[in-house]
Amino acid sequence: xxxxxxxxxxxxxxxxxxxxxxxxxxxxxxxxxxxxxxxxxxxxxxxxxxxxxxxxxxxxxxxxxxxxxxxxxxxxxxxxxxxxxxxxxxxxxxxxxxxxxxxxxxxxxxxxxxxxxxxxxxxxxxxxxxxxxx
Numbered sequence: 001x002x003x004x005x006x007x008x009x010x011x012x013x014x015x016x017x018x019x020x021x022x023x024x025x026x027x028x029x030x031x032x033x034x035x036x037x038x039x040x041x042x043x044x045x046x047x048x049x050x051x052x053x054x055x056x057x058x059x060x061x062x063x064x065x066x067x068x069x070x071x072x073x074x075x076x077x078x079x080x081x082x083x084x085x086x087x088x089x090x091x092x093x094x095x096x097x098x099x100x101x102x103x104x105x106x107x108x109x110x111x112x113x114x115x116x117x118x119x120x121x122x123x124x125x126x127x128x129x130x131x132x133x134x
Contacts, residue, residue: 016049028061040075044086069095070124072102099124
């Protein structure tokens with residue numbers, strides 16, 4: 001979020017387990033981009049918290065247009081590449097996101113991960129915008 005703000009973007013940050021009373025007013029506002037992230041759970045599955053968040057979004061105010069949604073995620077390669085960042089890929093498919101999925105090994109750290117995250121954010125936020133939800 002700090003990198004996005006540093007590039008002049010207004011950012012709303014919501015956790016997947018956010019109280020709906022807090023999340024709904026933010027989700028009801030128009031946003032130029034939605035950056036959704038998820039860790040990968042149990043053999044490449046999407047965590048329950050993220051599924052619940054997507055259901056809340058779908059119900060109120062509705063799914064955003066595909067070109068406004070970019071997905072990032074973490075996973076663990078030790079369980080096999082077929083499961084790596086499975087939640088992020090499922091979300092990207094669900095939203096029909098045209099943006100590349102950012103995949104990071106669990107617990108991002110170091111300059112290489114920071115650089116990859118910043119490059120991805122710069123790419124998906126290249127179009128000037130008013131407001132971004134992370």
